[in-house]
Amino acid sequence: MGKPRPHGLGSDAGSASATAVGRHGAPAKPRPASTPTSLRRAQDRITQAAAELALAEQNRRFDAALSNMPHGLCMFDDETRLILCNAAYRRLYALPERLTRPGTQLQDILNHRIATGSAPVDWVEYRDIPIESALRGGDLISRHVQLADGRTIQITHNPIAGGGYVASHEDVTEILAAAADRHLARHDPLTGLPNRVLLHERLNRALARSRPTNRLSVLCIDLDHFKEVNDTLGHPVGDDLLRAVAGRLSACVRENDTVARLGGDEFVILLPDGQGRRQAETLARRLIETVGTVFEIQGHRIRIGASIGVAVSPDDGDHAEPLLANADLALYRAKAEGRGTARFFEPGMDALAEARRKLEQDLRDTVQAERFELHYQPEVDTRTGAIVGFEALLRWKRPGHGMVAAADFIALAEETGLIARVDDWVIARACADAASWPEPVRVAVNLSPTAFRSPALVEAVARALADSGLVPARLELEIGEAALRGDEERALAILHQLRALGVRIALDDFGTGYASLGCLRLFTFNKVKIDPSFIAGLSQPGPCAAIVKAVADLGAALGFVTTAEGVETADQLAQLREQGCDTAQGYLLGRAGPADEVPTQFAGRRRPG
Structure with a gap:
């Protein structure tokens, strides 16, 4: 009996004639050989599984984003059936769960909003939003819509290719109220012109930017015979007259000039980048002529006039308060000399103003x-x-x-x-x-x-x-x-x-x-x-x-x-x-x-x- 051969791979270990041995010494079944087709199928299954995992993660993130959006979002198909909406949209209009299911008709949602008092005040304006978007070639448009409950909703409408649309709904009531408060704090409620606060802000900025070659001018304007109009024709006519005067004054100035109303019949015009006395004098003549032209107010032909006082920086002041005060002193002189005139500030005018105060x-x-x-x-x-x-x-x-x-x-x-x-x-x-x-x-x-x-x-x-x-x-x-x-x-x-x-x-x-x-x-x-x-x-x-x-x-x-x-x-x-x-x-x-x-x-x- 010869020596046993060691286990392992001999010189013929890799040959085709070698026989595989099973666990119990029996010959092992041969594995089927891999083919290109089976490899591709396996790779496709792995790719599909990865895509499904990625889509699931994307959907999870999308659902989280929708749920946590501060604004309402909704999507409707080309037959105005709901595709999806988020929690903010449901809360905005207090929608029950049944009206948030896919397939819900938009009209059903609107009927609920009518019943609960959150419907649009102007239905024509509301329904015109998608029409206007279509007329603009499918552009995104945004509109403020007033609701019956007093809220204002900003609706941004974005059409979808092939029909339907996505829209966001944002409650901007408080934002608009805050903006209105900020506007009112700096504007005259009657005429819409800047008030004293905004005038001072712009005057201070203009003075800070001024250069030696830039002779800033301030014109104080007082209406002649306005009180007589108020007393004889009543305050509603007087208010309309002030609005008309504001319009005429604004039409006489450039875009970067400021026309402000300080109260009553007193207006101020700021020329931030003027050329001094010559430009201010030309403007003053035009203002007197414009205000002196007959007004047609509520069926009345009204003729008033304007007296104007002018101060020019830096000669008459390089800060807001003295500049305005000196323009006001010049206005006193214009009124004392017969009204309907313009006067530039001169040293000594304060004596006339002091005499009037006394x-x-x-x-x-x-x-x-x-x-x-x-x-x-x-x-x-x-x-x-x-x-x-x-x-x-x-x-x-x-x-x-x-x-x-x-x-x-x-x-x-x-x-x-x-x-x-x-x-x-x-x-x-x-x-x-x-x-x-x-x-x-x-x-x-x-x-x-x-x-x-x-x-x-x-x-x-x-x-x-x-x-x-x-x-x-x-x-x-x-x-x-x-x-x-x-x-x-x-x-x-x-x-x-x-x-x-x-x-x-x-x-x-x-x-x-x-x-x-x-x-x-x-x-x-x-x-x-x-x-x-x-x-x-x-x-x-x-x-x-x-x-x-x-x-x-x-x-x-x-x-x-x-x-x-x-x-x-x-x-x-x-x-x-x-x-x-x-x-x-x-x-x-x-x-x-x-x-x-x-x-x-x-x-x-x-x-x-």
Whole structure:
């Protein structure tokens, strides 16, 4: 028996004749040989499994992203059936689970929103979103949609190729409210213009960027006669007028300029990169012309004006506060010189402004202490020469300055809101003084448009009559034509209430307004006072004599007294008598004097009666 051969691979170990041995010594079954096809199949299965795992992970991440999105997301097919929506979309419209299932019709969701109060306010606008997107060639569009519950939803609509769309829904109510608050903090709510805050921000930025060659300008603008519009036509007309003025001012400036409204009828224009005085002067002239053009507001033709003060940096200030203050001082000068003009700041203008501030303070003190005086000018019968009444004329003996005429402070009283208290005092004092005069001599009080529009006027007149004991028929209230413009219904109601007290009503300065005859149609006046400009023209060639004669004839026909104002010559008085004018007043017939001089006015004249 030979030696056993060692286990292992001999020289023929890899030959085809070698026999494999199984676990029990039996020959092993041969493995089937791998083929290219089977290898490819195995590789395909591995690739598919990996793709499925990747898709599952992608879907997991997509579901997580959808669930955690702060905005609502929905997808609908081309038949408006729901494909998917996220949790935010469900919460946004409080949708029950059944309405979030794939296949749910959009109309079913909308019906639920109608029932729960979260439907769009404007259905046409809502349904136009996909239509507008289609018209734009399938572009993504975004719109704010108001809901019935007060919320605002921003819907971003993105069409899908082949039909359907994806849309995001974001509640932007608080975002818009915060933006509106920020806007309102820096803008005037009436005109939409920048307000004082934003003006200062832009002015400070412009000053910080300024260079020696850049002469920044500030124009302060104040509207002339605006208060009269407010008083006679009412605040709604005044507000519309301010909006119209804002539009005209904005149309006069460049895109990088600023037009701001500080309040009331005060505007400011900032030219951040101007060329100094020349450019500002050119703009100021254009602004005055633009504002002076007639406005058509609520059926009224309104003419106002503008006064402008200009300051130029760095000469007039290199910081916001002094620059604006100096432009305001220049505005004071423009208004003091007759309005409708522009003035540049000059050293020394602060003295004028200080004088006006002192005047205002003294006026306030006088109103508080009732230190005014009334002077009385006689009104006489043109035929007999008898005194038939006196017109009360307001005077102010200003401490340290002497007597001040009403024309020099009435405008300031109106601007500062003191006029109502002044008018009340005048009515009460005039009634008290007239009560001591011989009957039937009357006293006439001229009412400002502000006084006439005051809801307390009728009560003030009734109180003055009661306190003084004056017979109502001896009080004559004069109103100008301007007081009747605007709210005619309200004006007539006031006139009839005054008439019911028994007082007489006179139309003052007849002939100076655009609708004098229209005033006579509205109300039956006791007296019409012909403006002094027509009386002055009696001695000159022209139509004045014919106009006076026509008014006198009209008075005779309609039953009102005609009074000529401003009679200064005997020739004028003779013509008035000839033309049928009933009464007259003026320097020829007697100057105004204090109440204690009234008794001497009767000396040498006949009293009526």
